[in-house]
Amino acid sequence: MLITNTVSDPRVSEALTSANLVVLRTDTIYGIVAAATNHCAMERLYRAKHRPANESCIILVANISDIPGLTPTQRQHYLQLNIKRPTSIIVPASNAFLHTTHQNGTLAFRLVTGNLARLIHQTGPILAPSANPAGMPPAKNITEAINYFGDMVSVYVDGGEVTSSVASRIIKLQADDIVTIRA
Numbered sequence: 001m002l003i004t005n006t007v008s009d010p011r012v013s014e015a016l017t018s019a020n021l022v023v024l025r026t027d028t029i030y031g032i033v034a035a036a037t038n039h040c041a042m043e044r045l046y047r048a049k050h051r052p053a054n055e056s057c058i059i060l061v062a063n064i065s066d067i068p069g070l071t072p073t074q075r076q077h078y079l080q081l082n083i084k085r086p087t088s089i090i091v092p093a094s095n096a097f098l099h100t101t102h103q104n105g106t107l108a109f110r111l112v113t114g115n116l117a118r119l120i121h122q123t124g125p126i127l128a129p130s131a132n133p134a135g136m137p138p139a140k141n142i143t144e145a146i147n148y149f150g151d152m153v154s155v156y157v158d159g160g161e162v163t164s165s166v167a168s169r170i171i172k173l174q175a176d177d178i179v180t181i182r183a
Helices: 010-017 039-049 072-084 095-100 114-123 142-152
Strands: 002-004 022-025 030-035 058-061 087-092 106-111 155-157 169-174 177-182
Touching (some): 002 010, 010 155, 022 142, 058 114, 072 087, 072 169
Parallel strands (some): 002 155, 022 155, 087 169
Antiparallel strands (some): 022 030
16 A cells, blocks of 8 residues: 555556556545456455445546547537536446446546546546445545555545535436536
8 A cells, every 4th residue: 555645656547557446536525546447447446445336436537538429519518517617427338438337328427637637648537436435424535545445445645635525516418418417
C-alpha cells in the first residue's frame, strides 16, 4: 500500500494499468477506481466494495468522444451542463464497455478535467464508484478510505478532507433529447 498526494505520481497510473485499485479524490468525492477496460480490475473493485454484481459503476472519461452514442447536439448540451456542475450521463451500453454493463443495459459516464483528466489520458477510462463498502458512508479522507480497504488498494492519493459532498447531476440520453434524472 502506498500513499501519495498527487494523481500525477507515476505509481498511480502504473497501478491502474496493472489492474490494481486506487483511491483518489474525483471531481465530487473520494472514489475507489479501476481501469474500466480491464475485467479483472472491475472484479477486484466489486469485491473490495462488496458491491452487488448487478450494479454498474460510473465511468470517468477525459474526452467527450469517449462517451458512446452522443450526437453533436447532445455533446454540446452535455458540455454546457458539465461546465456548471459535474454531470453524469446515462447512455445505452456500448461494446467497448460491455463487461461493465449490468442490470438495465445502460452505462453512466462523466467527463472530468484537470489532473484527473491527465491521468485518464494515460490509463484510459476508469470505473469510479464512491470510496466505501456497500452500505457505509463515503470516505471523507484518506484515513477513512484506508480503514475501509486497507491492502486491497495499491495506491491512496490524499486529496484532503471532503467538507461538502455535492453529488453529480445525472442526466439520461433519450432519443434526441437529454432528460434530468437528478438535478
